[in-house]
Amino acid sequence: MAVITPSRRVRKTPFSPGVEAAGVGGYTVYNHMLLPTFFESVEADAAHLKQHVQVWDVACERQVQIKGPDALRLMRLLSPRDMDRMQADQCYYVPIVDQNGGMLNDPVAIKLADDHYWLSVADGDLWQFALGIAIALGLDVEVSEPDVSPLAVQGPKADDLMARVFGDAVRDIRFFRYKRLAFEDTEFVVARSGWSKQGGFEIYVDGADYGMPLWECLFANGHDLKVRAGCPNNIERIESGLLSFGSDMRRENTPYECGLGRFCNAPDDYIGKAALADQAENGPPRIIRPMVIEGEIGPCAQSWPLMAAGRQVGQIASAVYSPEFGVNVAIGMVDRSHWDAGTRVEVLTEHGMRWAEVQSNFWR
Numbered sequence: 001m002a003v004i005t006p007s008r009r010v011r012k013t014p015f016s017p018g019v020e021a022a023g024v025g026g027y028t029v030y031n032h033m034l035l036p037t038f039f040e041s042v043e044a045d046a047a048h049l050k051q052h053v054q055v056w057d058v059a060c061e062r063q064v065q066i067k068g069p070d071a072l073r074l075m076r077l078l079s080p081r082d083m084d085r086m087q088a089d090q091c092y093y094v095p096i097v098d099q100n101g102g103m104l105n106d107p108v109a110i111k112l113a114d115d116h117y118w119l120s121v122a123d124g125d126l127w128q129f130a131l132g133i134a135i136a137l138g139l140d141v142e143v144s145e146p147d148v149s150p151l152a153v154q155g156p157k158a159d160d161l162m163a164r165v166f167g168d169a170v171r172d173i174r175f176f177r178y179k180r181l182a183f184e185d186t187e188f189v190v191a192r193s194g195w196s197k198q199g200g201f202e203i204y205v206d207g208a209d210y211g212m213p214l215w216e217c218l219f220a221n222g223h224d225l226k227v228r229a230g231c232p233n234n235i236e237r238i239e240s241g242l243l244s245f246g247s248d249m250r251r252e253n254t255p256y257e258c259g260l261g262r263f264c265n266a267p268d269d270y271i272g273k274a275a276l277a278d279q280a281e282n283g284p285p286r287i288i289r290p291m292v293i294e295g296e297i298g299p300c301a302q303s304w305p306l307m308a309a310g311r312q313v314g315q316i317a318s319a320v321y322s323p324e325f326g327v328n329v330a331i332g333m334v335d336r337s338h339w340d341a342g343t344r345v346e347v348l349t350e351h352g353m354r355w356a357e358v359q360s361n362f363w364r
């Protein structure tokens with residue numbers, strides 16, 4: 001492929017100078033912003049992530065800010081997840097659905113105050129949906145995209161690196177909780193979260209001014225920890241079963257099909273609740289499953305149909321060779337008739353037909 005030409009529509013981030021200097025190898029575009037895809041190679045990056053600590057420019061995880069007297073009311077309409085017991089230091093993974101129960105996004109919600117939330121969104125213009133509801137109902141709430149850029153610090157040595165920069169208080173942050181911690185003359189929301197299962201944090205950097213100072217400070221403090229630049233890693237995240245909205249699931253899927261039914265527990269009405277009632281009761285007609293694909297596979301840059309007896313029974317949209325597990329790991333959306341672990345199906349890749357087998361669990 002040729003290069004991505006930057007423009008006002010394809011935004012750089014406050015950390016772009018650091019990403020470029022670190023020798024980024026590829027980009028994708030996510031929420032109209034650059035997102036690195038690898039540095040050394042996806043394989044080498046995965047191996048390093050599992051042993052050391054990496055700093056990730058995930059500024060493209062844009063915040064949809066919901067602020068004002070009706071903030072909780074709007075959050076209750078948007079969220080299948082019960083918002084009422086959420087604490088003001090908590091993050092929630094929330095599927096967001098349309099009136100038919102179709103997935104629109106799967107953000108992390110951050111509660112900053114009783115009348116102030118961020119939705120840290122996956123690829124999609126969720127702010128327009130939220131704004132439309134607010135306008136149509138005449139809600140007293142601001143819906144905006146503040147200039148907040150998450151920087152993730154991921155890997156087994158993340159606690160040690162973060163403690164050097166933000167103090168030992170980071171060690172006491174629980175999973176999907178946050179603290180406001182000082183950096184220079186400001187403070188940031190620092191959460192224990194991130195799109196890997198290697199442990200770590202996300203720092204919500206407010207404004208562009210502190211982006212490079214924070215980036216440089218993390219690197220200056222991590223030489224002996226072998227800190228390096230990284231990014232969401234396609235091998236580690238498939239092994240871990242972390243879903244990518246737009247690839248693994250999209251608007252034609254419900255949260256139950258995505259295995260996210262446990263996050264649909266709101267007692268009150270929300271947009272899509274009635275449409276989801278049947279799947280809440282009887283289960284979905286298809287579901288996300290870990291899969292192993294046999295033989296050589298090329299890159300998966302589209303969805304590959306799953307076939308059984310000449311009939312399509314699902315698809316795979318994420319697949320990659322895992323050096324750690326020695327197999328091609330994949331995330332499939334598989335019909336009920338074929339979703340039991342051990343079921344074998346054919347995968348139609350553009351490189352030819354391959355056999356695949358449904359697994360019982362993701363790899364971590």
Ligand code: THG
Pocket residue numbers: 061092093106107108120121122123150176193194195202241242243
């Ligand atoms: N962090 C932040 N914003 C994000 C992402 C993130 N926005 C885009 C994208 N990632 C949103 N999607 C996800 C998908 C999975 C998780 C978080 C965001 C995730 N899931 C864990 C899991 O499935 O095991 C934990 C879920 C839970 O138990 O609550 O972390 O990564 N800021």
